[in-house]
Amino acid sequence: MSSPKPFRILGIQQIAIGGPDKAKLKSLWVDMLGLQVKSTFVSERENVDEDICALGSGPTAVEVDLMQPLDPQKKPAVHATPLNHVGLWVDDLPKAVEWMTANGVRFAPGGIRKGAAGYDICFIHPKGNEEFPVGGEGVLIELVQAPPEVVQALG
Numbered sequence: 212m213s214s215p216k217p218f219r220i221l222g223i224q225q226i227a228i229g230g231p232d233k234a235k236l237k238s239l240w241v242d243m244l245g246l247q248v249k250s251t252f253v254s255e256r257e258n259v260d261e262d263i264c265a266l267g268s269g270p271t272a273v274e275v276d277l278m279q280p281l282d283p284q285k286k287p288a289v290h291a292t293p294l295n296h297v298g299l300w301v302d303d304l305p306k307a308v309e310w311m312t313a314n315g316v317r318f319a320p321g322g323i324r325k326g327a328a329g330y331d332i333c334f335i336h337p338k339g340n341e342e343f344p345v346g347g348e349g350v351l352i353e354l355v356q357a358p359p360e361v362v363q364a365l366g
Contacts, residue, residue, distance in 0.1 A: 218307040221365035224355040225274035225298035225328075229289040233262060236277040240264060246275055252327035258285045263328060270364040274298070274328060296334070296351035300365060304331050304356040311335075317343030319351070331356040 230236050240246050246264040253260045261278040278289040289295055301307045304323060312318065319334040326332035332355050339346035357365070 214310070216307075217310055218301055218303040219366065221300040221302055221357055221361060222271070223273055223297065224300045224330075224357070224361075225276055225353070227261075227276040227278055227289075227295040227298070227353075229278040229280075229291070229293060229295040231279060231283060231290050233260065233277045233279040236279075237262060240275060240277055249274075250328075253281070254327075255281060257289075258282060258287050259289045261289075261327065270358075270360040276327070292351075294350075296353050298332070298353035298355050300357040300361055301354045302357055302362050302366060304333065304354055307354060308333055311345075312343070314345070315339075315343050316345045326353070326355065328355075330358065 228236060241248060241264060246266055248262045249265050250263045251261065252263060258280050259278050260281055261276045264275045264277060266273040266275050278295060280289050283290065308318065308323060317336040317339050319336045323331050323333045332353055335347050335352040337347045337349050337351045
Protein backbone atom coordinates (compact mmCIF):
# COMPACT_ATOMS: atom_id res chain seq x y z
CA MET A 212 0.00 0.00 0.00
CA SER A 213 1.41 3.35 -1.06
CA SER A 214 -0.12 5.54 1.66
CA PRO A 215 -2.75 5.55 4.39
CA LYS A 216 -6.31 5.32 3.09
CA PRO A 217 -7.81 8.81 2.54
CA PHE A 218 -11.36 7.41 2.86
CA ARG A 219 -13.52 5.13 5.03
CA ILE A 220 -16.06 2.46 4.13
CA LEU A 221 -19.02 3.26 6.38
CA GLY A 222 -21.37 0.31 5.88
CA ILE A 223 -23.57 -1.58 3.45
CA GLN A 224 -25.55 0.75 1.22
CA GLN A 225 -27.32 -1.90 -0.87
CA ILE A 226 -27.61 -5.40 -2.14
CA ALA A 227 -28.83 -5.95 -5.69
CA ILE A 228 -30.63 -9.13 -6.60
CA GLY A 229 -31.34 -10.09 -10.19
CA GLY A 230 -33.78 -12.51 -11.72
CA PRO A 231 -35.59 -13.10 -14.99
CA ASP A 232 -38.87 -11.77 -13.46
CA LYS A 233 -38.83 -9.17 -10.69
CA ALA A 234 -42.43 -10.04 -9.80
CA LYS A 235 -41.14 -13.28 -8.32
CA LEU A 236 -38.47 -11.38 -6.39
CA LYS A 237 -41.12 -8.95 -5.10
CA SER A 238 -43.31 -11.80 -3.87
CA LEU A 239 -40.54 -12.75 -1.43
CA TRP A 240 -38.86 -9.44 -0.59
CA VAL A 241 -41.95 -7.18 -0.54
CA ASP A 242 -44.95 -9.44 0.08
CA MET A 243 -43.35 -11.93 2.48
CA LEU A 244 -40.44 -10.04 4.09
CA GLY A 245 -42.20 -6.67 4.19
CA LEU A 246 -39.72 -4.38 2.42
CA GLN A 247 -41.20 -1.23 0.91
CA VAL A 248 -40.73 -0.24 -2.72
CA LYS A 249 -39.34 3.32 -2.64
CA SER A 250 -38.96 3.85 -6.39
CA THR A 251 -38.32 2.19 -9.71
CA PHE A 252 -35.47 2.67 -12.18
CA VAL A 253 -35.47 1.68 -15.84
CA SER A 254 -32.40 2.09 -18.05
CA GLU A 255 -31.88 0.85 -21.60
CA ARG A 256 -28.12 1.49 -21.24
CA GLU A 257 -27.92 -0.62 -18.07
CA ASN A 258 -30.47 -3.16 -19.46
CA VAL A 259 -32.41 -3.04 -16.21
CA ASP A 260 -35.89 -2.63 -14.80
CA GLU A 261 -35.54 -2.46 -11.03
CA ASP A 262 -37.55 -1.78 -7.93
CA ILE A 263 -35.58 0.01 -5.23
CA CYS A 264 -36.73 -1.23 -1.83
CA ALA A 265 -35.82 -0.23 1.73
CA LEU A 266 -34.78 -2.45 4.62
CA GLY A 267 -34.93 -0.36 7.79
CA SER A 268 -35.38 3.40 7.88
CA GLY A 269 -33.48 6.64 8.08
CA PRO A 270 -29.91 7.21 6.92
CA THR A 271 -28.80 3.70 7.90
CA ALA A 272 -31.51 1.91 5.87
CA VAL A 273 -30.14 -0.67 3.42
CA GLU A 274 -31.37 -0.50 -0.17
CA VAL A 275 -32.42 -3.80 -1.72
CA ASP A 276 -32.68 -3.59 -5.51
CA LEU A 277 -34.85 -6.17 -7.25
CA MET A 278 -33.72 -6.30 -10.88
CA GLN A 279 -34.77 -7.92 -14.13
CA PRO A 280 -33.26 -7.37 -17.58
CA LEU A 281 -35.18 -5.37 -20.17
CA ASP A 282 -33.82 -7.82 -22.75
CA PRO A 283 -32.53 -11.18 -21.42
CA GLN A 284 -30.30 -11.54 -24.51
CA LYS A 285 -28.41 -8.26 -23.93
CA LYS A 286 -25.66 -7.20 -21.54
CA PRO A 287 -25.32 -6.35 -18.79
CA ALA A 288 -27.17 -9.51 -17.83
CA VAL A 289 -28.50 -8.32 -14.46
CA HIS A 290 -30.24 -11.65 -13.91
CA ALA A 291 -27.30 -13.94 -14.71
CA THR A 292 -25.83 -13.64 -11.22
CA PRO A 293 -28.68 -13.71 -8.70
CA LEU A 294 -26.69 -11.73 -6.13
CA ASN A 295 -25.77 -9.08 -8.68
CA HIS A 296 -23.68 -6.77 -6.51
CA VAL A 297 -23.10 -5.36 -3.05
CA GLY A 298 -22.98 -1.60 -2.52
CA LEU A 299 -20.82 0.02 0.14
CA TRP A 300 -21.13 3.55 1.51
CA VAL A 301 -17.85 5.47 1.22
CA ASP A 302 -17.18 8.87 2.75
CA ASP A 303 -15.08 10.25 -0.15
CA LEU A 304 -15.63 8.41 -3.43
CA PRO A 305 -13.14 10.34 -5.62
CA LYS A 306 -10.33 9.88 -3.08
CA ALA A 307 -11.24 6.20 -2.68
CA VAL A 308 -11.12 5.58 -6.44
CA GLU A 309 -7.84 7.46 -6.83
CA TRP A 310 -6.16 5.63 -3.93
CA MET A 311 -7.47 2.19 -4.87
CA THR A 312 -6.48 2.62 -8.52
CA ALA A 313 -2.96 3.59 -7.41
CA ASN A 314 -2.94 0.40 -5.33
CA GLY A 315 -3.93 -1.99 -8.14
CA VAL A 316 -7.74 -2.12 -7.91
CA ARG A 317 -9.51 -2.69 -11.23
CA PHE A 318 -12.67 -0.66 -11.78
CA ALA A 319 -15.42 -1.52 -14.25
CA PRO A 320 -15.91 0.79 -17.25
CA GLY A 321 -18.05 3.87 -16.74
CA GLY A 322 -16.14 5.72 -14.02
CA ILE A 323 -17.89 7.74 -11.33
CA ARG A 324 -21.47 8.54 -12.34
CA LYS A 325 -24.96 9.01 -10.91
CA GLY A 326 -26.54 5.74 -9.82
CA ALA A 327 -30.18 4.65 -9.78
CA ALA A 328 -30.79 6.17 -6.32
CA GLY A 329 -29.17 9.49 -7.30
CA TYR A 330 -25.83 9.07 -5.50
CA ASP A 331 -22.45 9.12 -7.23
CA ILE A 332 -21.27 5.54 -7.75
CA CYS A 333 -18.66 3.38 -9.45
CA PHE A 334 -17.97 -0.34 -9.55
CA ILE A 335 -14.98 -2.47 -8.60
CA HIS A 336 -14.62 -5.08 -11.34
CA PRO A 337 -15.32 -8.69 -10.30
CA LYS A 338 -11.95 -9.79 -11.72
CA GLY A 339 -8.49 -8.29 -11.58
CA ASN A 340 -6.21 -8.27 -14.61
CA GLU A 341 -2.50 -7.92 -15.30
CA GLU A 342 -2.47 -4.11 -15.01
CA PHE A 343 -4.88 -3.95 -12.04
CA PRO A 344 -4.62 -7.29 -10.19
CA VAL A 345 -7.11 -6.53 -7.37
CA GLY A 346 -10.76 -7.26 -8.18
CA GLY A 347 -13.84 -8.50 -6.38
CA GLU A 348 -12.87 -12.18 -6.78
CA GLY A 349 -16.10 -12.86 -8.66
CA VAL A 350 -18.26 -10.27 -6.86
CA LEU A 351 -19.19 -6.91 -8.41
CA ILE A 352 -18.82 -4.22 -5.71
CA GLU A 353 -20.46 -0.83 -5.99
CA LEU A 354 -18.92 2.09 -4.13
CA VAL A 355 -21.51 4.74 -3.26
CA GLN A 356 -20.78 8.31 -2.16
CA ALA A 357 -22.42 8.69 1.23
CA PRO A 358 -24.46 11.87 1.76
CA PRO A 359 -23.69 13.94 4.90
CA GLU A 360 -26.48 12.36 7.00
CA VAL A 361 -25.07 8.86 6.35
CA VAL A 362 -21.52 9.99 7.11
CA GLN A 363 -22.81 11.45 10.39
CA ALA A 364 -24.91 8.38 11.29
CA LEU A 365 -22.30 5.78 10.39
CA GLY A 366 -19.04 7.72 10.67
